[in-house]
Amino acid sequence: MADPDPIPHFSSADLHIASWERLDHGGHSFVFKVSINDALSVVKIFRLQPTSASPDPYLYFTRELGSHQRLVAAGLAGTHTPRIHGVLRISPAHEALLLSEGKLPPMRRRRKVADRPLMAVWMELIPGRRLAVVDMAGEAGRALRLQVEGALEKVHAAGVLQGDVKWRNIMVADGRAVWLDFSNAGVVEAGTAGGAAEEMEKLRWMLGRYERVQGGIV
Numbered sequence: 001m002a003d004p005d006p007i008p009h010f011s012s013a014d015l016h017i018a019s020w021e022r023l024d025h026g027g028h029s030f031v032f033k034v035s036i037n038d039a040l041s042v043v044k045i046f047r048l049q050p051t052s053a054s055p056d057p058y059l060y061f062t063r064e065l066g067s068h069q070r071l072v073a074a075g076l077a078g079t080h081t082p083r084i085h086g087v088l089r090i091s092p093a094h095e096a097l098l099l100s101e102g103k104l105p106p107m108r109r110r111r112k113v114a115d116r117p118l119m120a121v122w123m124e125l126i127p128g129r130r131l132a133v134v135d136m137a138g139e140a141g142r143a144l145r146l147q148v149e150g151a152l153e154k155v156h157a158a159g160v161l162q163g164d165v166k167w168r169n170i171m172v173a174d175g176r177a178v179w180l181d182f183s184n185a186g187v188v189e190a191g192t193a194g195g196a197a198e199e200m201e202k203l204r205w206m207l208g209r210y211e212r213v214q215g216g217i218v
Helices: 059-073 092-100 138-157 194-208
Strands: 009-011 017-025 029-036 039-046 084-089 119-123 170-173 176-179
Touching: 017 092, 039 059, 059 084, 059 119, 138 176, 138 194
Parallel strands: 009 084
Antiparallel strands: 017 029, 029 039, 039 119, 084 119, 170 176
């Protein structure tokens, strides 16, 4: 029998969502700061976007969700990765609202909204700064670099390859290093460490060149 999903699932229609403020968007997702049940959090909505490698329009959502399932089970959510509140199926009414306000583009590759609903991950709002703008000089900077490395090691130990090791995907909040964005994530295969070693090597190269960050190069 498969292990139960450690992340609850909801329809956005069942939640009191008072506001949608778009924070960021990438090639395959849109990130919103939202007020749900009078508390601020983040909703990351995924495009319906098959790739040349996979016809699955939910590929990036599936990668992100699968990674967070492993990270939650490993006890990393709320420490070195965001706390996950749930998975959201975006209701037709909420999608229509976001479309009307210009916060989402029209989604193609479906005849009806109900055929392929938009899916999202609902997570904590990290009240911090991107690593790219954090002062990493001196002893405090060295301690932070070790924490960032240690956090990635724990992600790998949970069986997850982050998949996009970049400055923008690391937040610092109250001295806590938090890894974000697992939509390009992979799985650490049993008995192999090549991918994890490559990610750690890239991270150490980035952190060894922290002067670039102070100059605004991301």
